[in-house]
Amino acid sequence: MANDSSTPQQFTEQASEIQAQMVTVEIEGKPFQVPAGVTLMKAMWYAGKEVLRGAGCLGGFCGACAAYYRTKDDPKVKTCLACSMAVEDGMSFSFMPAFPARKAIYNLQEIKDPKQDLFELYPEAPLCRNCNACTEACPQKIDVREGVWKAVFGDFKAVSDMFMDCVMCGMCAPVCIADIAPNLVAVYASRAQGVHFTEKPEGLAQRIKKIADGDYQKDWDRVLQLSDEELQNTTASIT
Amino acid sequence: MDITAQQNLVHQTRDARRAIDFPKLSPAERDALIKKYHPDHRGHAYRPIKFGPNAGDSTVKEVATLLEGDSTIPADFNLTPEYSVDVLVVGGGGAGCAAALHAHAAGANVLLATKLRLGDSNSVMAQGGMQIAVGPDDSPVQHFLDTLKGGHMKNDHDLLKVMVEEGPSIGQWLLELGVLFDRQSDGNLHVKKGGGSSKARLLTCSDYTGLEIMRVLKDEVLNQKVPLLEFGAVVELLSDGNGSCTGAVLQDLDNKRHVVVAAKTVILATGGIGRLHIQGFPTSNHYGATGDALVLAYRMGVPLVQIDTFQYHPSGGVYPEQLVGALVTEGIRSEGGHLVNAKGDRFVNELDTRDVVSSSIIKECEEGRGVRTAAGRSGVWLDTPLLDVAHGPGTLDKHFPAMVRQYERYQVDIRKDPVLIYPTLHYQNGGVKIDVKGETPAPNLFVAGEASGGLHGRNRLMGNSLLDLMVFGKRAGQTAAERAKSLPQGTLTLDHVAKFREEAKRHHVSSGLTSPMVLPAYTRQV
C-alpha cells in the first residue's frame, strides 16, 4: 500500500476497465453484455443507449428511473430504481413509461375539512379492493395499501410518516385495479397533515416577530461595522 | 486484505477512539492543510479564461472550456416566439419552483421550463437539512458569523444578511405549504447541529429534507397550474441588443425542436456543475448538473464570482462500486460518527468544515493511510455502527432510514459495518453574480440558487443551500413579476452571441466545442 496516491481518482460512469467480468442482461427484450455489478442505469449507457426519460437524480431520490426487472429463471417481475440497483447475470429489465395518473387540483389553505374532501378530490380512494398490488410494486417497501386505508380513515399523520420515503416513482399506480394513484393520495394527506393538523411552532413565530421588530439591529450594527480583521477575529473564536 | 478484514479494525478500535476528543484545527493549520490538499489548490487543474467578462481569471479547465464554447444557435436563427410570458423560470429544482410559485402568486404570467422532469434536481437529494436560526439560543447574526467563517470571510455580506434574516419567514412559508419538518415534543422545530455551525440550526424531515420540500413544491406548482415545459432545456438567452435579457431559446429534448420564448424577465435556476466531473472527481449531483447558467449568463456578458472554488463533499461513496460518488449523509458525522483511516486511527475533527475534512481525507489517502478497494479506489472509514453503540440500537434506523436503504440495496448493513468514503464533487461555491434581488448586471436576467455566486464565499456551510434556494428563488420571482408589470417586451436578438463569437475569433478560440452541455455524454460509443 506504499503508493496510495490516486488523487484525482479518475472517474468514469462506464466503469468498464475496472470491471473485467461481463454478464448478459436483457434490456427491453434484447440481450447485451455489460460489466458485472454496474447499476441498471450504467448498463443502459454501456449498451450504447441514450437515456433521457428515465434518468434524474441518479441517487435514488427522484423516482425518474422506475424499472421492472426479473432475475434468471424467476417468473416474478419486481420493481426497482434503475440508478440504485445492480445488474446480475441473466437479469431482464425495462424502464417504466410515464403513466397518465390523474392528480387532483386543490388549494390546501382554503380547504375546510381535508379528511372529508379527500373523497371529493380522490373519490376512487375508498374503493380500494385490498389486492395489495401497490405494496408489492413499491421499490421503497412502503406498505402502500395500508397507507391508502389510513388516508381513507383520516389517519393523515400515519400516512405522512409512512410515505416520507416515497420518491413518487408512480409504480404503485399502474397496478391498481381501482384506478387509485396511492402516491398522489398520500401527498395530499401529508400536506393536509402539515397545513391543518400540525402545531404552529411558537419559537419560530417569536423569531420572526423579533426580526420584524428590529430586535437584532444592535447586534447587526456592531457586527457590520467591524473591519475585516476584527470580523476575522470574532469568527475565529466561534466554536 | 479484503474489505471485511479491514472493517474489523474499525470495530476493534472503536472503544479506544471514543475515549479521545479530537480537537479542531487552528486557523493557520486549516489554511496550511487546505493549501496543500484541497482540490481547489491544484494548480495544474486550472487555467485563465481567455476572454469575456472574467478574462484572465483562473478556473478549472472543465469550466473554462465550456465558458469559451460556441453557441449552438446560428446567427440567422428564426426568432419568432412560440411563447410570450412575463417571467420565464428555467430549472425545476428548489430555486426554480420557489421562483415560479412566487412570481405566479404576484400575478405574473409564468412559464417554467426544465431540462428533465419537474423536480429531477439536486434539491430532491438534500438529506442533511436546511439551516434556519430558530433555536432560542441562536440568532440571524450568529448564523451570519458562522457562515462567514465557513466561507473563509469571502461571502458577500449583503446577500448573506438577507438570507439569514429571511430564513425564519421562509420556514413559515414552507410550513404553510405543508412541509413536515421534524418537531420537538413541545411542537417547536427540532434543530440539529451541522458541521461548521456553532448552534443547532438544521431543520430536517428525517433524512429526506429535500425530497419532502420538493414533493410539496412540485405538488403546489401543479395545483397552481403554472405552465410547464418538461424536457425543455434552455440553450441560449436572447437580448435586446443593449444588454437587457428578453427571452431564451429552448430545446425540446423529446423531439430536438427549438422553442423561442419571449420573456420580459428570465430567471435561471439551473443548479450546479457536478456532472462536469471536475478534476476527474465522481459526483453526488443529478444528471442535469452541467453548469448551463454559467455559460448562458457569461455569453450575455455577466461576470461570474468565485468561479475557482468548488465543494468536494467529504463523504462520497467508494464501495460498493455502484455507490461511487453518491452522497453519504453528513448527518452521520453530526451525530458523532468517526472518520477512521486504514490504521484504525481518527485524523480530523469530523465536525470541522467540509473543505478541512475533505482535505484531511485526501491527505490520509495520499500518504498511504487510505483503504483500497478491489476496484482500485481508496477511501477512509465512516464508522456508522458507532451511532447505534453510542445512542442505542435503532438510532440509524430511526434517523437515517434513507442511508440504511441506500446501502441495503447492495447488501451492506451500515448498522453492522462501517462504510468507505472519499470526497465527491458536490457543489459550486461561486457562480453568476447577483444583487440582493437576485438580478444579474444584465437587466431583467435573474439567477437563483446554486447557479448564483457570492453568498457562500469559498466554502458553503452545510444546510445553507436549501435556504439560499428558497430566499433568492422568492426574491427573484417577486422582483421579476413586479418588474414585468411595467415593462414592455423587448426585441429578440442574438447580438450578444454575435459579439461573443467575434471575441472568440479575436482570441483565436476555435475549439469547435459548443455549450451549454445540457447532459453529460455517458452513452458508450458502440
Ligand SMILES: Cc1cc2nc3c(=O)[nH]c(=O)nc-3n(C[C@H](O)[C@H](O)[C@H](O)COP(=O)(O)OP(=O)(O)OC[C@H]3O[C@@H](n4cnc5c(N)ncnc54)[C@H](O)[C@@H]3O)c2cc1C
Ligand atoms: C446529494 C446532495 C445532497 C445535498 N444535501 C444538502 C443539504 O442537506 N442541505 C443543503 O442545504 N444543501 C444540500 N445540497 C445542496 C443543494 O441541494 C443544492 O445546492 C440545491 O438543491 C440546488 O438547488 P437549485 O434549485 O439551485 O438547483 P437544482 O435543484 O439542481 O435544480 C436545477 C434544475 O435546473 C434544471 N436545469 C439545468 N440546466 C437546465 C437548462 N439548461 N434548461 C432547463 N433546465 C435546466 C435541472 O434539470 C434541475 O431541475 C445537496 C446537494 C446534493 C447533490
Ligand code: SF4
Ligand atoms: S408509494 Fe408509489 S410512488 Fe411512492 S415510492 Fe412507493 S411505488 Fe413509488
Ligand code: SF4
Ligand atoms: S393496488 Fe389499488 S386496490 Fe389494490 S390494494 Fe393498492 S390501492 Fe387497493
Ligand code: FES
Ligand atoms: S434517477 Fe432519481 S431515483 Fe433513480
